[in-house]
Amino acid sequence: MKTKTPHPGAPALRAAIKKAGGLKQLATLIGGKTQSQTVANWISRGTPMERCALIQRLTGVRCEDLRPDLDWTALRDAFRDDDADVIASSDDVQPPDGGVPPETGDTSR
Template sequence: MDTAPEPSSPLEEAITTAGGVGALAIRIGVAPSAPSMWKQRGRVPAEHCPAIERETGVRCERLRPDVAWDVLRRQEAASTAAADLVEPKAA
């Protein structure tokens, strides 16, 4: 049986899920060469992790375990809750 190789990193998993390097780049709005450069460097810039997570489901924590994503997620949740108090969402 011929099976696809397992992704070797979270970035590889995101690339595979997106449908390739070019597809990932388009989906997250970066230059087509950016994901390949990140692969070579072994590091995704933190500012691109949320878009990768949104588009592929690969969590920021896996892409960049060195970033305190839990702190950022709590801040985002608090900001969203505060904004909802000021301007409730339409039903």
């Protein structure tokens, strides 16, 4: 029987599995159609890039450790640039404390 070579991020994925309480628990936390066997397969195939951020939020195991073969700095910079466009175009103006602007000159209250 041929033994599969683990992906370079396998130790980090194993740490995430342990922090989540096991394969089944991590698969449940990830949600969707993710099953424990799918997560187990990631040990040899690598964690899908699109799942890394969620696993990082759930377990604290960094994307860079889950997939050391990807350039996360470039990806984060690209997302940061996209977010800047959204923030710059926001027209969200918050009302002052109390929700209603104070009336000027009205002291009859």
